[in-house]
Amino acid sequence: MADLSGQPAFVLVRPQMGENIGAAARGMYNFGLERMRLVAPRDGWPNPSASAMASGAGRLLDEAQLHETTADAIADCHYVLATTARPRGLTTPVLSPEAAMREAANRIARGEKVACLFGPERAGLENEDISRANAIISVPVNPDFASLNLAQCVLLTAYEWRRATAEIEHETVQMAGADWANQAEVEALARHYEERMEEAGFFFPEHKAESMKRNLRNLWSRMPLTRSDAQTLHGVLRQMVRWAGRGR
Amino acid sequence: MADLSGQPAFVLVRPQMGENIGAAARGMYNFGLERMRLVAPRDGWPNPSASAMASGAGRLLDEAQLHETTADAIADCHYVLATTARPRGLTTPVLSPEAAMREAANRIARGEKVACLFGPERAGLENEDISRANAIISVPVNPDFASLNLAQCVLLTAYEWRRATAEIEHETVQMAGADWANQAEVEALARHYEERMEEAGFFFPEHKAESMKRNLRNLWSRMPLTRSDAQTLHGVLRQMVRWAGRGR
Numbered sequence: 001m002a003d004l005s006g007q008p009a010f011v012l013v014r015p016q017m018g019e020n021i022g023a024a025a026r027g028m029y030n031f032g033l034e035r036m037r038l039v040a041p042r043d044g045w046p047n048p049s050a051s052a053m054a055s056g057a058g059r060l061l062d063e064a065q066l067h068e069t070t071a072d073a074i075a076d077c078h079y080v081l082a083t084t085a086r087p088r089g090l091t092t093p094v095l096s097p098e099a100a101m102r103e104a105a106n107r108i109a110r111g112e113k114v115a116c117l118f119g120p121e122r123a124g125l126e127n128e129d130i131s132r133a134n135a136i137i138s139v140p141v142n143p144d145f146a147s148l149n150l151a152q153c154v155l156l157t158a159y160e161w162r163r164a165t166a167e168i169e170h171e172t173v174q175m176a177g178a179d180w181a182n183q184a185e186v187e188a189l190a191r192h193y194e195e196r197m198e199e200a201g202f203f204f205p206e207h208k209a210e211s212m213k214r215n216l217r218n219l220w221s222r223m224p225l226t227r228s229d230a231q232t233l234h235g236v237l238r239q240m241v242r243w244a245g246r247g248r
Numbered sequence: 249m250a251d252l253s254g255q256p257a258f259v260l261v262r263p264q265m266g267e268n269i270g271a272a273a274r275g276m277y278n279f280g281l282e283r284m285r286l287v288a289p290r291d292g293w294p295n296p297s298a299s300a301m302a303s304g305a306g307r308l309l310d311e312a313q314l315h316e317t318t319a320d321a322i323a324d325c326h327y328v329l330a331t332t333a334r335p336r337g338l339t340t341p342v343l344s345p346e347a348a349m350r351e352a353a354n355r356i357a358r359g360e361k362v363a364c365l366f367g368p369e370r371a372g373l374e375n376e377d378i379s380r381a382n383a384i385i386s387v388p389v390n391p392d393f394a395s396l397n398l399a400q401c402v403l404l405t406a407y408e409w410r411r412a413t414a415e416i417e418h419e420t421v422q423m424a425g426a427d428w429a430n431q432a433e434v435e436a437l438a439r440h441y442e443e444r445m446e447e448a449g450f451f452f453p454e455h456k457a458e459s460m461k462r463n464l465r466n467l468w469s470r471m472p473l474t475r476s477d478a479q480t481l482h483g484v485l486r487q488m489v490r491w492a493g494r495g496r
Contacts, residue, residue: 027400032390056393098411140410142280145304152275155400156407162388163346 008081008104008114008161009035009065010154011073013129016042016121022053022061023151024118029057031158032165036064037073037115070117070129075184078112079104080221082133083153084125092222093135100137101160112180116157121150131218132183181225189230190220196241256329256352256362256409257283257313258402259321261377264290264369270301270309271399272366277305279406280413284312285321285363318365318377323432326360327352328469330381331401332373340470341383348385349408360428364405369398379466380431429473437478438468444485 010028015021015038025036038045045066054061067073074080081100082092095103104114117133119125130136139156141148148156181189194213203209223229258276263269263286273284286293293314302309315321322328329348330340343351352362365381367373378384387404389396396404429437442461451457473481 026393026395029393030389030396030400032392056395139407140414141278142410144280145274145277147274147304148278152278152400152403155403159387159404159407162390166388 018049266297
């Protein structure tokens, strides 16, 4: 895993064109960001077109972490942001790039690990990915012409990261008062609930099951859960299952 | 002339690649900016590569104003910003993109016309161009990798324009208390002084003449001159010339 101390990871989810991966690396490095992660790049990895485009920022590609799924890519992160142009009908806080990077900087200063998800060029992130995020980043584009590409979105977010950290550079770093659950722990909790609730016949009617699951998963992602909260919630569920078994 | 009411003009000075002009148009329009001016584009105008790249923002190119010199392009403007990565040894205020676009928005709300200069891809703006500006915009890039291209620089500046105007949207518009000199008037004043000071042997020694002229020109550009200030300064100079003639 790339060391995330002091920086968020920028996670490109299923990027298509190598050129855009290279341009994203340049955009990141322009503002001092060096931690890139890739989820299932369409044309495989490494990608010569990406390296050609990245030029001076090629080191980011050499050191980029490759993952098969978004869940894997963010497993060690405590706070996940998703960039998306479209509102998705999920109950998730929507932040400006400025507010999002300020939040990221504050959390990183407290010792948390932060990731920022960017979707594929054409379609953007899928709801499946977005539901894993704690908050959405929405760039305030012209509603008549919202055509930001991947590299531009990365550039603007990286720019706001630099603005946020330049401002808080001399702020005292506070240690976290709590031991936050990381994404793998939240994922385990979400899966635990999903499986048991499935058994319990919760996801009904059938045609609504998919969106009900997504909403449930999204709920866990939005909560500021500590490790001990997660243990408690596992315990609650186990107890309910035991109780249900006893009741039969 | 493009109507500048409500918006700054983005002036691309001697741009080289048509693709970059098109990408700049997209970056502008993404954040609601529509007034583009072009100074002596290398490959002529119109440029099919620019149109191909601009796609949905092609209207900005159709309506772009074409000029032969930077002076012509900003003649009707009261306040001019220049984007540059490098410090130039000119005594000119340096603003962040945020501060610059806030200043631009405030001035436009007071009825002034504002232009923002962007240099050619490789070399950036020349000192000759920068000396016409009231202030410099400097993007806070990573000092180890400052490779922002033209379209990226336009994008970030346009983004800050939108942030600035979204914030002041409901602010009351104040009419200017003063009738500000426009750029053509400041230019006339600068030329008047330069010519007379040349006659007066002011620009000496020879090898320093160029930079002395630039500093003088820069001085006028930095001043918040009203029309009546400009008239006064013309009068001062005419009087000195008359006096010098009388003294011989």
